Amino acid sequence: MNIHQNKVRALGLCSGGLDSILAALLLKQQGIDVAWITFETPFFSSDKAVSASEMVHIPLTILDITEPYLKMLKNPPCGYGQNMNPCMDCHAMMFRMAGDVMKERGMQFLFSGEVLGQRPMSQTRSSLKYVEKHSGYKGYIVRPLSARLLDETVAEAEGLICRERMLGLSGRSRKPQMELAREWGVTRYPAPGGGCLLTDPGYSRRLKDLFDHQSVYTGNELYLLKYGRHIRLSDEVKIIVGRTRQDNDNILNHYDATRDILLKARLIPGPVVLVSGRPNPALIHRTAEISAGYCKAAVDTWVDIEVVAPGCTNVLRVMGKRPEAADMI
Numbered sequence: 001m002n003i004h005q006n007k008v009r010a011l012g013l014c015s016g017g018l019d020s021i022l023a024a025l026l027l028k029q030q031g032i033d034v035a036w037i038t039f040e041t042p043f044f045s046s047d048k049a050v051s052a053s054e055m056v057h058i059p060l061t062i063l064d065i066t067e068p069y070l071k072m073l074k075n076p077p078c079g080y081g082q083n084m085n086p087c088m089d090c091h092a093m094m095f096r097m098a099g100d101v102m103k104e105r106g107m108q109f110l111f112s113g114e115v116l117g118q119r120p121m122s123q124t125r126s127s128l129k130y131v132e133k134h135s136g137y138k139g140y141i142v143r144p145l146s147a148r149l150l151d152e153t154v155a156e157a158e159g160l161i162c163r164e165r166m167l168g169l170s171g172r173s174r175k176p177q178m179e180l181a182r183e184w185g186v187t188r189y190p191a192p193g194g195g196c197l198l199t200d201p202g203y204s205r206r207l208k209d210l211f212d213h214q215s216v217y218t219g220n221e222l223y224l225l226k227y228g229r230h231i232r233l234s235d236e237v238k239i240i241v242g243r244t245r246q247d248n249d250n251i252l253n254h255y256d257a258t259r260d261i262l263l264k265a266r267l268i269p270g271p272v273v274l275v276s277g278r279p280n281p282a283l284i285h286r287t288a289e290i291s292a293g294y295c296k297a298a299v300d301t302w303v304d305i306e307v308v309a310p311g312c313t314n315v316l317r318v319m320g321k322r323p324e325a326a327d328m329i
């Protein structure tokens with residue numbers, strides 16, 4: 001027998017933040033059977049949603065949407081925010097995918113912790129409407145924290161939930177949410193924002209450079225945009241220089257031995273340098289000079305740089321040279 005037969009079931013988009021948690025708890029208090037869904041790409045992870053799910057015991061589904069997300073990200077119909085963040089189309093895509101799961105599982109509506117007017121671009125009344133329209137689930141998205149200020153949804157019209165028992169929050173203040181959290185014993189939750197690399201100016205610059213120079217790219221290349229200094233040597237060749245031991249480890253973890261080239265100073269501490277693209281011998285030499293320029297050798301001394309390419313390893317003896325400022329991405 002299906003235990004959910006008579007229960008109203010709703011699927012929430014979960015960022016893992018306090019607003020997601022409160023929205024779910026508000027519905028739970030009305031007897032709704034709530035579950036969450038969250039999404040993964042190289043730009044944002046499910047970590048916070050997983051913690052929230054463990055804390056408040058709401059089951060969570062994690063979907064990797066990298067492939068369709070990349071297609072949208074190259075040309076988002078509504079454009080980008082301040083950096084490479086296509087927030088409106090990102091939300092519309094997430095609701096569309098969540099809606100498909102809702103339908104598959106026979107659930108009755110979607111919900112999120114969005115608060116009207118909390119974010120200047122993506123949470124205005126017209127943005128919320130854009131997202132609804134382009135998600136394909138118009139009328140099926142409940143925003144319990146602001147519901148009393150928004151149009152009636154299908155779930156309210158059908159009497160599945162009570163509008164009066166939801167909230168009418170708006171604006172940027174987080175005080176009411178923090179008070180509710182205290183009242184309901186929600187003690188651990190992450191600070192708002194900060195989880196999306198597409199809002200980071202440095203990451204966005206490197207991503208745009210990748211889009212401008214390559215039509216296809218691997219997941220590794222997207223992850224590598226997070227680490228080290230990125231230096232463009234030609235339209236086809238870019239190098240990544242580790243800045244810290246952590247960067248070096250991350251570069252090694254995402255390095256593809258079948259196509260990338262790695263450089264590292266011999267016997268002297270220095271960065272791992274990864275070459276991506278098809279460099280000619282002159283660019284390999286230039287990369288070796290840059291590797292030497294960032295290692296701990298004294299100025300004007302010869303440095304042996306090991307060059308590991310697919311199927312062969314060489315050593316080049318060079319003097320250090322820093323890259324041109326204009327080549328830094």
Ligand code: SF4
Nearest residue numbers: 085086087090196198
């Ligand atoms: S901040 Fe990132 S994850 Fe959030 S809506 Fe914008 S693009 Fe999507």
